[in-house]
Amino acid sequence: MPRKRGSLPLTGYRRPNGRVGVRNHVLILPVDDLSNAAAEGVARLIHPTVALPHPYGRLQFGKDLELTFRTLSGHGANPNVYGAVVIGIEPKWTERVASAIAKTGKPVESFSIERHGDLNVINAASRVAYRMAQDASEVKREPIEVSELVLSIKCGESDPTLGLAGNKAQGKVVDRLVDMGASVIFGETSELTGGEHLIAERCATPALKRKFLKLYNDYIAMIEAQGVDLLGSQPTEGNIRGGLSTIEEKALGNIQKTGTRPVNAVLDYAEEVAPGQGLVFMNSSSAGAEQVTLCAAGGSVLHFFTTGQGNIVGHPLIPVIKISPNPITCKTMREHIDVALPDLLVGEIGLEQAAERILEVFVRTVNGRLTAAELLRHNEFVLTKLYPSA
Amino acid sequence: MAHRALAHKSTDDVAVAVADLKAGEELTIESLEGGPAQRVRVLEDIPLGHKIALRDMPEGHVVIEYGERIGRLTQAVKKGGWVHVHNIRTLRWDYGKGNKPTRRRAGKGGS
Numbered sequence: 210m211p212r213k214r215g216s217l218p219l220t221g222y223r224r225p226n227g228r229v230g231v232r233n234h235v236l237i238l239p240v241d242d243l244s245n246a247a248a249e250g251v252a253r254l255i256h257p258t259v260a261l262p263h264p265y266g267r268l269q270f271g272k273d274l275e276l277t278f279r280t281l282s283g284h285g286a287n288p289n290v291y292g293a294v295v296i297g298i299e300p301k302w303t304e305r306v307a308s309a310i311a312k313t314g315k316p317v318e319s320f321s322i323e324r325h326g327d328l329n330v331i332n333a334a335s336r337v338a339y340r341m342a343q344d345a346s347e348v349k350r351e352p353i354e355v356s357e358l359v360l361s362i363k364c365g366e367s368d369p370t371l372g373l374a375g376n377k378a379q380g381k382v383v384d385r386l387v388d389m390g391a392s393v394i395f396g397e398t399s400e401l402t403g404g405e406h407l408i409a410e411r412c413a414t415p416a417l418k419r420k421f422l423k424l425y426n427d428y429i430a431m432i433e434a435q436g437v438d439l440l441g442s443q444p445t446e447g448n449i450r451g452g453l454s455t456i457e458e459k460a461l462g463n464i465q466k467t468g469t470r471p472v473n474a475v476l477d478y479a480e481e482v483a484p485g486q487g488l489v490f491m492n493s494s495s496a497g498a499e500q501v502t503l504c505a506a507g508g509s510v511l512h513f514f515t516t517g518q519g520n521i522v523g524h525p526l527i528p529v530i531k532i533s534p535n536p537i538t539c540k541t542m543r544e545h546i547d548v549a550l551p552d553l554l555v556g557e558i559g560l561e562q563a564a565e566r567i568l569e570v571f572v573r574t575v576n577g578r579l580t581a582a583e584l585l586r587h588n589e590f591v592l593t594k595l596y597p598s599a
Numbered sequence: 600m601a602h603r604a605l606a607h608k609s610t611d612d613v614a615v616a617v618a619d620l621k622a623g624e625e626l627t628i629e630s631l632e633g634g635p636a637q638r639v640r641v642l643e644d645i646p647l648g649h650k651i652a653l654r655d656m657p658e659g660h661v662v663i664e665y666g667e668r669i670g671r672l673t674q675a676v677k678k679g680g681w682v683h684v685h686n687i688r689t690l691r692w693d694y695g696k697g698n699k700p701t702r703r704r705a706g707k708g709g710s
Contacts, residue, residue, distance in 0.1 A: 368648040369648045369649070370617070370647075370648050372665070373631070403668075403689075403690075452616075454669070454684050455689040457691070458664060461665040517648065535647075555602050555617050555618065556605070
């Protein structure tokens, strides 16, 4: 059983499989690029539903296909989703995605376009979405425990204000949430470069450490197999402008936000995370939208995102809490920031006070307060592609 | 008084400006993890978020921040100077490519 220390006044939506969400979306999920038009058609007709248009799902094969299926069905299964309408061009893959979602016990219906056409599918799917959205509107929030939640973290457009302040405060928050029994996912495999030994040392068992180092080394080998290194892209131009000089410096700042607890699980892209696992590493790109999408597919219901120079990423299904200690960013991009911590940067408040400020916004966000990214319609949904389609 | 620059550890080679620093400023720089504060005179303008050298360091010096290695100096830096991509490079992929080449070496150097 997860350790419990303290409790927070949280409410959420309990799903038929016992998992807990903090939002209550009805999802219109296209299986492939061709089905985006119909899915978006349904979402335009029926309020409040969410479509997840994307460019893939055709002629993928092997691990890349498995990852796309896992990401799509993971979004349907995400506890922030009440029910899903799955639309694909042909019935077989459509059914595959729908039946994976149906294992959660939530309402799922699927439609294929071949031999029906977009208009008939939009008609039939909209009638189902209409009923689903109305049913969803009657589901009540109920008290939940932190230990029932799967959460995730990332930083982006990083600069040294994160390593010094923002990520250190976030690390305190992660330690507290893990101690209260939450699962917290982190990733950004290539951005651990220079600090990967510190993560390896925190793996809870020798087997996990070997698994982590294999995923890390395979990722770097994949980059180097392209005949390049990350010198041109890591740190990014934004990172450099903010003051980060090398990938090592970026990584050391990055891992501050993971706190100090052991890494209890090491997973590949978009693999499912259960509550009560503690701190979990998930192999991922370090690109914001790709990583948040992989975390949501793995079951994260809320994401903490620390930013220096002002990454504005969001996600269609999970609230992304944006935290920044950079005074320029907090002033010039105020509408994107949920938790401003410039006073932490100059030492006017301490890390504990900063962590409290983040936790307070976390509680309000879980309970329904909209994040900056939700208000500004930052609905980034980006599939990770492992190699070209056939 | 609000900090102007902060080090992660008192043993680090660099600290981070938490405000825009002007050449000629006299700073007392503390470390997040305690230890003695250091007096540093700022040699050049250093923007918020960027690094200031806490000691004189020669070309080739491996710079320590967070108590860890963050890169190698491609030119000497004086105490109070600005440490950034013009004078520090990663220890990974350390074979002379990129915008600020040093000298080409056979194979991979560094870490």
